Amino acid sequence: TVTYVNRLAAERGVTLAARLGDPTAWGIHNKMVLARIGGQGYLFLGSFNGGEVSYKANREVGLLVQSDALYEYLVRLFDLDWQLSSPVFLPLVMGGYTAPADYPLISEVVYDGVGLDPYGEWVELHNPTGEDWDLSGWYLGDAVAVGEYGSGLYRFPTGTVLPAGGYLVIGGQAHSLDFVPDLEFLIDPNLDDPSVPNMVPAGSWDGFGFALGNGGDEVLLLDAAGQPVDALVYGDGDYPGVIPYPGGVTAPGHSLERRPSGVDTDDCSRDFVERYSPTPGAGP
Numbered sequence: 001t002v003t004y005v006n007r008l009a010a011e012r013g014v015t016l017a018a019r020l021g022d023p024t025a026w027g028i029h030n031k032m033v034l035a036r037i038g039g040q041g042y043l044f045l046g047s048f049n050g051g052e053v054s055y056k057a058n059r060e061v062g063l064l065v066q067s068d069a070l071y072e073y074l075v076r077l078f079d080l081d082w083q084l085s086s087p088v089f090l091p092l093v094m095g096g097y098t099a100p101a102d103y104p105l106i107s108e109v110v111y112d113g114v115g116l117d118p119y120g121e122w123v124e125l126h127n128p129t130g131e132d133w134d135l136s137g138w139y140l141g142d143a144v145a146v147g148e149y150g151s152g153l154y155r156f157p158t159g160t161v162l163p164a165g166g167y168l169v170i171g172g173q174a175h176s177l178d179f180v181p182d183l184e185f186l187i188d189p190n191l192d193d194p195s196v197p198n199m200v201p202a203g204s205w206d207g208f209g210f211a212l213g214n215g216g217d218e219v220l221l222l223d224a225a226g227q228p229v230d231a232l233v234y235g236d237g238d239y240p241g242v243i244p245y246p247g248g249v250t251a252p253g254h255s256l257e258r259r260p261s262g263v264d265t266d267d268c269s270r271d272f273v274e275r276y277s278p279t280p281g282a283g284p
Helices: 002-012 052-056 068-084
Strands: 016-021 032-037 040-046 062-066 090-095 105-110 122-126 139-141 153-155 167-171 216-222 228-235 255-258 272-275
Antiparallel strands (some): 016 090, 139 216, 216 228, 255 272
């Protein structure tokens, strides 16, 4: 079935993909269709098999519900199952399939840390590709425009490598975190941890250090030429072409985490979820 669906989609130019998998490792039995029609989310649930016997003899029924909230929740669950699936036996079919990114991504952010902001803030990057990625000279920060008041942009020191399939965590101040980050923004030079490499302020981009707004902001990853690679936008933050994550986290110390970790749709309301127990350097 999976081979047939994928072949048919390729022949007809349809953005549809099927995969075999067992995401829970226990086997699941779920007959569900999710669809967005006319800007509204729909969910079809039921034991309906589609044959004449199923509804005439077996009395199988299905329930069609219009609920944007339920649709968004179950789409995130399906996306997670899709990424967790390995070739076993459960067929999954996804329309409008988005392949894993072939570039580094912002994968988790704590912008309202427990304790004194911005020392307790941190950003996690993920490399979803199969090769190490040299980040030497790349930029990370929250400055959208040169000289933007209250914002800053930093460069990765020479030799910074994001390993294939791995993670890299950049902390506001290593001294104020309950783990040791891979790098730190070094907001206060008097609190420097000599064992943790420092990010380098990027000249005219360097405003007032790295300090994310609790009501909304942007986290930007740029390549060595200053071209945008990825962006996380939340709350009242704004960045061209990126849909913000609505509102923000519900309590200090919570994070916004990308799920699945390797997929980027430029819709932060879909790409990110609130995580109650952040996992710096570990992924979902």
